[in-house]
Amino acid sequence: MIDEGAELVIRTADAGAYVLVQVVGDLDLESAPALTEELRARIGPRPIVLDLAGIEFMDSSGLGVLVGAHKDSTAQGGALLIAAPGPRVHRIFKITKLHKVFALYETVDEAVRSIAGTPVQAVVPGFEAGS
Secondary structure, eight states, rough: OOOOOOOOEEEEEEEEEEEEEEEEEEEEETTTHHHHHHHHHOSSSSEEEEEEEEEEOOOHHHHHHHHHHHHHHHHHTTOEEOOOOOOOHHHHHHTTGGHHHHHHHHEEEHHHHHHHHHOOOOOTOSSSSTT
């Protein structure tokens, strides 16, 4: 029997200064379009805090969604903050060196606190606004 993975559940909350997007399930080729659509609808000048605590599996399709959303958000004066990636997901960021691109936080609260501090900027050339 083949395990087809967990369906992706996306919950969004407008928190005023930022938008919280919580995802639960597997972020893969099948579910990536749903997250792409949700993030595109939310991208703007406000930061998006993406809570990945509920993600057990993420493939290159999921990473592609996050890279695209990061680039689009930065271009519009916003930011994409990654919160609470589990050990497996965090390892994917490290292996792909994307931990140097994204603002990664241990918890959602940590990401939210960072919004009140200094602005989040793209770290890697090529991901700045307008590129």
